[in-house]
Amino acid sequence: MADLIAAAATPRIPVRNAAGGALGDFPVRRIYCVGRNFADHAREMGAAAPASKQDRGSPVLFCKPADAIVIDGKVPYPPGTRELHHEVELVVALGRDAPAGVLAPAAAMALVFGYGIGLDLTRRDLQAAAKAKGLPWDTGKGFDHSAPVSALLPADDIGDVTRLDLSLQVNGETRQLGQLSDLIWDVGEILHELSKLYALRAGDLIFMGTPAGVGPLQVGDRYLARLGDLLEYEGTIQPSRGT
Numbered sequence: 672m673a674d675l676i677a678a679a680a681t682p683r684i685p686v687r688n689a690a691g692g693a694l695g696d697f698p699v700r701r702i703y704c705v706g707r708n709f710a711d712h713a714r715e716m717g718a719a720a721p722a723s724k725q726d727r728g729s730p731v732l733f734c735k736p737a738d739a740i741v742i743d744g745k746v747p748y749p750p751g752t753r754e755l756h757h758e759v760e761l762v763v764a765l766g767r768d769a770p771a772g773v774l775a776p777a778a779a780m781a782l783v784f785g786y787g788i789g790l791d792l793t794r795r796d797l798q799a800a801a802k803a804k805g806l807p808w809d810t811g812k813g814f815d816h817s818a819p820v821s822a823l824l825p826a827d828d829i830g831d832v833t834r835l836d837l838s839l840q841v842n843g844e845t846r847q848l849g850q851l852s853d854l855i856w857d858v859g860e861i862l863h864e865l866s867k868l869y870a871l872r873a874g875d876l877i878f879m880g881t882p883a884g885v886g887p888l889q890v891g892d893r894y895l896a897r898l899g900d901l902l903e904y905e906g907t908i909q910p911s912r913g914t
C-alpha cells in the first residue's frame with residue numbers, strides 16, 4: 672500500500688574523521704538523555720549528589736524526539752518559555768543493535784559508533800514547574816530544535832573519552848567546563864541501564880548529562896561547544912519563529 676501522507680525525513684548527522692574528512696551520514700533513530708550525571712550540576716539544581724557509586728540508585732533518563740536535532744547550529748528561541756538554558760553534553764552514537772537482554776557495561780561499548788558534542792537545550796521554567804508538581808519533563812526538554820549536535824567522530828578516532836573535557840562558551844565567555852572522568856554513570860554503565868528498559872538500536876543517540884554552569888541563552892547569543900581538542904561546534908540563538 673502507498674503512503675497516504677509524505678513520510679518525514681530521517682534526521683541525519685554528518686560523520687567526519689579526525690582530519691576533518693567527510694565519511695558520510697549517521698541517520699538518527701532515538702535520542703535518550705541522562706539527567707544529573709555530574710555531581711556539581713546535580714547540586715546546582717538542588718538535588719543531592721550520590722556519595723559513592725554504591726549510593727547512586729538509578730540514573731535519571733528521559734527522551735527527546737529525533738527531529739529535535741539541529742545540525743547547522745542555528746536555534747530559533749523556542750516558544751512558551753522565558754528561560755532557555757544551555758547544557759553542554761557528550762553525545763554517544765550507537766552503530767549496532769544491542770543483542771536481546773541486559774547488556775554488560777563492558778560489552779555495551781562494542782555498540783558505540785562514535786561521539787559528538789551537543790546541547791541538551793532546556794526550557795528551565797517549564798521543567799521547574801513540572802518538577803514542582805511531580806509531572807513529566809517533556810515540555811521542558813523535548814521541544815523542536817532542542818538538540819543541536821556537532822558532526823560525529825568515529826569511536827576509534829577518539830579512544831577513551833574519559834580523558835577528555837567538555838566545555839561551552841557563550842559570547843566568548845566560558846560558562847561550563849567538565850571532565851568526562853567525573854561522570855557519575857559512565858558510557859558503558861548508562862548503556863547497561865538503558866538496556867534494562869529499552870531495545871537499543873543502531874541510530875540511537877545518548878546525551879550523557881551536563882556539568883555545572885547551566886544558564887540562560889538569549890536571542891543573538893553565540894555559543895561554542897568543545898570536546899577536548901577533537902570537536903568544535905558553534906551556533907547562534909535566532910529570533911523566535913513561534914512554533
Ligand code: MN
Pocket residue numbers: 704705706758760791880881
Ligand atoms: Mn541534560
